Amino acid sequence: MGNKNNEEKIDFEQALAELEKIVKQLENGSLPLEQSLALFERGVKLARQCREKLQAAELKINKLIEEREGELNEEPFSEEPD
């Protein structure tokens, strides 16, 4: 559980860091056209990945119910309307 969380987090942060680097390189403007285009393409791909990651992670809410022996069970929590 915790491991998967971390992997995803690192993934996202790494992708974002790479994206930032790409943008810096592109803004620098000293690259040949073909390279710029290739970089841009990579950037679009990364942006899409990040976006999908962000959107996949909606807030999920579960309620914990303590059973005997202190075991915790989860069940969906439905909020009351405001």
Place this chain on the structure above:
Amino acid sequence: MATAPARKILTVSQVNALVAEMLDEYFSDLWITGEVSNLNYHSSGHIYFRLKDEGAQIDAACFRSSAQRLKFRLEEGMQVVAHGRLEIYVPSGRYQIILDTIEPRGIGALQQAFEQLKRKLEKEGLFAPERKRPLPRLPRVIGIVTSPSGAAIRDMLKTLRLHRAHCRVLLYPVQVQGEGAAEQIVRALAGLNRRDDVEVIILGRGGGSIEDLWPFNEEIVARAIAASRIPVVTGIGHEVDYTIADFVADYRAATPTAAAQKVAQGWQELEQRFEQTEKELVMTIQDLLFHLEQRIDELSRHRAFEQVVRRVREFHHHAEILQAEMRDVFRRLISVRNETLNRLRERLSHQNPAVKIRQGMIQLNGLKTGLQQAITGTVTGLSTRLARLAGALEALSPLAILARGYALCFSADGTLIKKINQVEPGEEMLVLLSDGRLRCGVQEKIPGGKNGKQEQ
């Protein structure tokens, strides 16, 4: 003749029993004030002491069941107001006051208890800054300990959504006031600590009186927070309310909303960073297209004309595809954002206070226009740039020019003929049209104006 009345002789036990009856009848409900002395907290749970003033003393007892309800600890010399009944201890003939309620004089019992516990825990070092653990920057799983039906949970969830915390929330429902609430909170903290996925805990409740907030001033709750392996953020009551739990917590937020905000902060910053980068990426393609245009200008003066146009066309096509992809990303972004906006709008419509709705609407519109401006600005900017580029390419293409009915003439040695005196009658020429070439002979030279018409 009158006889003397017979003497009624009572035993000691009878006298004491009579006094007991009288005390029961006349002294079963009295308030008393005095100073505590000879204090003895007995191992049985009873408290024995004396109440005194300048001129007198009385033995006092507070039995375990009442003593357990006292929120504060009696101290030698403390001035108290107490309620109870007088009782005679038949075997010894001594009487004492049995107290069921004791309050410090001049300061509420709860306030007194609060100060006492605060001093005690502070001395133990439970509030020390070096004990406070850092909060995780991007928590994936957040434990929340609060009432499932209060305003606090709603505020917290709303805030987490608003700040785009990408995480799972585990709500451990507890009573947040009244009898047994402190024990439930302790159990909740322990339960969450038994899991290996919870990264931070929010302990929260809405505002209330000191009595309402009391569970958060209980020693067992303070110790459970201190013992928690997982960092604890408190958001209890309002800005002005301080509880013992706040002092022990790793981070004290003023309200439940502020607590949720603190926990979601890292996520919000990450998202902002990403969106900024995404915008910058879109800006770079505009620059790229601008470079392409410049390149076309440069290269169109070059000999390898058609080949160049073809290459630039390829670039141009490539850039178009990328731009379409970006647009696709934005389109999805818009639809997702719209869903979020719609959800928010729906939630807002359930909220009654007009002010909230107005504020929400303003915020919504701000978000929407900001978003639309960013996107339409970017996309139309790109579109016009691309359209211009396509136009420029079109105009530069020799094929396009020939298709419009123009022709290029070359002399036998391959020079482009622009003036009639470059050739003489009888010479051969090559005429280039859009779909092929004509070999022709010059019959006559007719000088004319710029429009090529014969002068009369």
